[in-house]
Amino acid sequence: MYGLLLESIYEYLKQTYGENVAEEIRKRANIHQHSFVTHKVYSETLVPRMGDAAAAITGTPKDELMEQFGVAFVTFVGHYGYDRVLRVLGRHMRDFLNGLDNLHEYLRFSYAKLKPPSFFCENETKEGLTLHYRSKRKGFLHYVKGQIKTVGSLFYNTHVEIDVISHRETEDLTHVVFQLKFDNYAYREPVEKKDITQTTKLHVRSAVFFDVFPFHLVFNRDMLIRSAGKGLEQVLEGLEGRQVDTEFVMMRPLLEFTWKNVMSHTNNVFELQSVNETKAQRQQDLDDLSDDDCGTIYSQPAHDQVYNSARTSYLRLKGQMMFMEEWDSILFLGTPIMENLDVMFTTGLYINDLSMHDSSRDLVLAGTQQSAELKLALDQEQQKNKKLEETMRKLDAEMKKTDSLLYQMIPKSVADRLRKGEPAMNTCEVFESVTILFSDVVGFTTICSQITPMQVVGMLNAMYTEFDQLSEKNQVYKVETIGDAYMVVAGAPIKTKYHAHHICNMAFDMLDAMSNLTDPSTGGNMRIRVGVHSGAVVAGVVGMKMPRYCLFGDTVNTASRMESTGEAMKLHVSETTKQFISSGDGYVLQERGSIQVKGKGSMKTYWLMGIPGHDPAKYAELARRGSHMPPLENGKHVNGFDTLGPEDAELDGLESDKVSLVSPPPVPGDCAFVPPLLSIDHKPAEPSEDDVKSGLKSPCPNKDQGKAVNVDDQRVKPTDVFAKGAGKGNGSHYSNNSLNVAMKKVGNAEKARKEMLRNDINPDIEPEKKPAPTKKSKFCNLL
Incomplete structure (x- = not known):
């Protein structure tokens, strides 16, 4: 699949849903490319993956999205000048539909590896027609519907209604029958021909006719080849008398090669490919075999060898099928498909083998020059695309760093809302129930007076690094740190009924971490006080130059009081927090009694002694001794x-x-x-x-x-x-x-x-x- 289709889809997503959503869809679809080269071939799975990801993120049904992708493609190709081709493809809508295969033939000059679908019209009336769509791809039914509707309204000012009559899929083919309803005013009922005047017909001998078309085939109802052009005989020997369906494969339309199918699709362009290799290619294979015996190795990549071999080893013919009533046979007027002079030479053909009356010779010679120019332009585009992708990768890395820094100041859920354009005041909300934890280092002033400023920074950095890792583990949010004080909250900005449990687990993990932290002034372990309280707060983003996510309310003050009136290496909790944690969960509390708290009066508080997995005796020992003596x-x-x-x-x-x-x-x-x-x-x-x-x-x-x-x-x-x-x-x-x-x-x-x-x-x-x-x-x- 060429990048032209993928780029049109990606542009549609950016224009419709915004660049952020389009980028999210790209990542969800696991697509690493940030842009697509129009003439580069990509995986066939990219479009279905983009459709699935877009449907999941936007909530729009995938079928509806695929139809919109088809609509967007028709307008998108106008940027590359293909809209002019669409305008001249047919005078009326019916002409366009009958000539769709010709459009793909034109595109194959620019997109050599194109695998186009096949379209065939039948049952035409003044109210519409029946369209058969065949493709080797799956999942593009609604994509085609969007394209046809847009072409009708954009180029022919015709409203087209499309109904799906049948839809059949096999392992390698999709066949859909559409009923198109539109004002087909250009259609005329076929009139039975009457020989009004007897005119003398000019008869042409078959030998002269066959000489004009050197790549013709004539086969009868039994599919037996009765005549083959001299050009074919130069490339494929002994065709006459053989079965045409065993010597050639019908590549287009995507039908079985039978008399009935050919007769019912005579208005289509046919493409045949020989089953056997050309005579020149067989000789080349023999030469390569002898070279391999001498140690010669062809270094071209394997996938390129397979593709190029398929295109050059076999003869491909494109042309028209005509029923000759006098012969009771079908005449195929074909010309060989030659992308460039190299393919012609490999096939064993020369310029003088081609017809003089058509443009075969001119197309081959002009195509070689255009191919070189196109290849140069393609190489330049690919180089620019590589630089762009590298730049986008670096930008992604920097964006991740920026996001990481932003999420240190503002919670991710709140930051995402601000990115979408919500005012900062809208992020402020009341949280009826949260739990807040305060902690500080015991004797911090004394420690600082005995060590250098750099040691103070190193000590706090080691402690906060431990605490930050524990905050992620226990699903709590770090509000801020000031000096030796550390403040975290659970229940905001993400609400949870287990906020007290998260904070209590965090508190015990903090005490455990103190055994790994050394007091630089003594060489012993650092000690902290911890206070916990639960209640209601107001939370939101405050500030413009340096925005912070802050908490407001009496709950914050009370939690700070729990810390300041606590003791070293103990967890001081309020009675409100006690009500949120159950002894059945393994939490062990000891009543401290009533204490005087400034601004609150007498408060009944508790010591949280332990939970499963934590040893309270260790904390008591650290609190009793204060620090370990060195030798x-x-x-x-x-x-x-x-x-x-x-x-x-x-x-x-x-x-x-x-x-x-x-x-x-x-x-x-x-x-x-x-x-x-x-x-x-x-x-x-x-x-x-x-x-x-x-x-x-x-x-x-x-x-x-x-x-x-x-x-x-x-x-x-x-x-x-x-x-x-x-x-x-x-x-x-x-x-x-x-x-x-x-x-x-x-x-x-x-x-x-x-x-x-x-x-x-x-x-x-x-x-x-x-x-x-x-x-x-x-x-x-x-x-």
């Missing part, structure tokens, strides 16, 4: 400032009066920003005189990299960590007086943190950066 080397920790929580001192049997203040090893360039840490040492060293004089001022380990750090300048939190066994070479040790002052500062810091929790202030935010009172959370999309 000791020569009495020191590998990193010099790995930490333990206060409860770990008691577990290790260490006394609180053996706790001393020590500075951590410096980070190059950041000495002035390194806070002092509390170190546990079994044998506290005596402080130096300089230390006693300086009070609580700790000298900078690297004098060239900043000033001393004063404890009064540090904001110590109860989650600040303790270093164990730092050794004498890892900082200055202080007296008991200095220790008492330091512990007092720690106590004051813990009191301040409790006050902050009561006032709903995030302890990880610097006091001077506290959000304005009008904002209830640090998330920009909360009310």
Whole structure:
């Protein structure tokens, strides 16, 4: 099938349904080409696949689509000048239908591998006629109907109604009988001929007649060849006396080669092909056989060899069948079909073998020149098409990257609606029931103060990469991340009654992922707090320059409160969320009791302890110890400032009066920003005189990299960590007086943190950066 048909269909889809829908149809039909070369041959399955895909996507019945494809083809070929051929094919509609086969013969000069259908008219009246349509293709019945109707209205101003009388399909042939109803005013009833005047007829001897038509055949009712032209005898020997239906195959019309079929289709153009190879080809085969014995190998591609062999090994004749009443035989006046001089030479014919009275010689010579020009134009078109396809493939790749980036900001379902031209406000809608999850890193400010900015970025990137993969697994949507905070929702923008289940599963997977994430400041595992709440929200796209999909409502604020009042490595859920999850599903909840929540008063909340496949003991261990201790080397920790929580001192049997203040090893360039840490040492060293004089001022380990750090300048939190066994070479040790002052500062810091929790202030935010009172959370999309 040539690309001319495919290109017309694809253009129709783009003009009717838009380029996006046409592209979707192309992908659904599994067609890799973005455009089609008109003179290139493509698979016969492409049109049915495009029809099926278009019907599935547009909802239009396939038969109706195929008829529209046929209508579009008639107008599309006008771009290539074929409309002028259609206009002159016949004076009236009946003439056009009777000459359809001639149209295909004309097209075969430009489309050499064309496999045209066959059309035959019968039972003609003033109200219409019966049209027989035969083709080796299947599924084009409605396509042909669309073409015929359009030709009638466009070129002959005639309305044509078409009824299908019969439709029969075999393995290799489709035969459809149409009843065409139209104003056939040009038809005249046949009048019986009367010999009014006796005129003298000019008789021509058969020898002269046969000499004029060197490629004629005469056969009788028994299909026996009575005469063959001298041109045929030069190519095929010994034809006379043989059966014509065994020596030739009727290629057109698509009928069985019988006397009855020939007599009923005498107004059609006939095409015959010899069954046996030509004499010249048989000699060439013998020569090739001897060459193969000598090792000569023909390198032409296999499929090209088969096709070219079929066209050059056998003689093809095209012409007219006439019944000769005097002979009681049929006379076939044919001429050989020669695409170019190479085919003529291979067949064993020469220019002087062709008739002088017709255009056979001119067609062969002119066709050779036109074939060369057409081949050059075709090659150029194919090269342009390859470049275009490569460009389209690159464009597809870039579009996928663009879509991937867009879907990070806006959900796919919402983005697709915006692409279709919907206003952004139309995407805003109320979701009666969703579940929201907030999480943040415990002690994030302290961690950041002990590592470089690049380490902070690497730590968050590793954590968010894990969480993003889990969000896809658990069918939740990531709303946004700010700093160490992570927010996801289930139930929006895609509604589901299992939103709470998805979020709870996501929460436990997040806790599991913490065992794979390392705190760069300690070498232990990172810890997070998780809060979950369910309720109603309003969701939609907000912003123009940097649009985001945001959630609004009290549910968002309450979910944030669940996180801020939670504990490390625990899942804090509200009573509303508890109502959505059932213990029968394997969820284990423990009542926490009533807590005071700013703006909400007293709320009854729960700890979600476990679900199948998750071990709650592991989370408790991570929450209890805070971080794992690295191995000791020569009495020191590998990193010099790995930490333990206060409860770990008691577990290790260490006394609180053996706790001393020590500075951590410096980070190059950041000495002035390194806070002092509390170190546990079994044998506290005596402080130096300089230390006693300086009070609580700790000298900078690297004098060239900043000033001393004063404890009064540090904001110590109860989650600040303790270093164990730092050794004498890892900082200055202080007296008991200095220790008492330091512990007092720690106590004051813990009191301040409790006050902050009561006032709903995030302890990880610097006091001077506290959000304005009008904002209830640090998330920009909360009310």
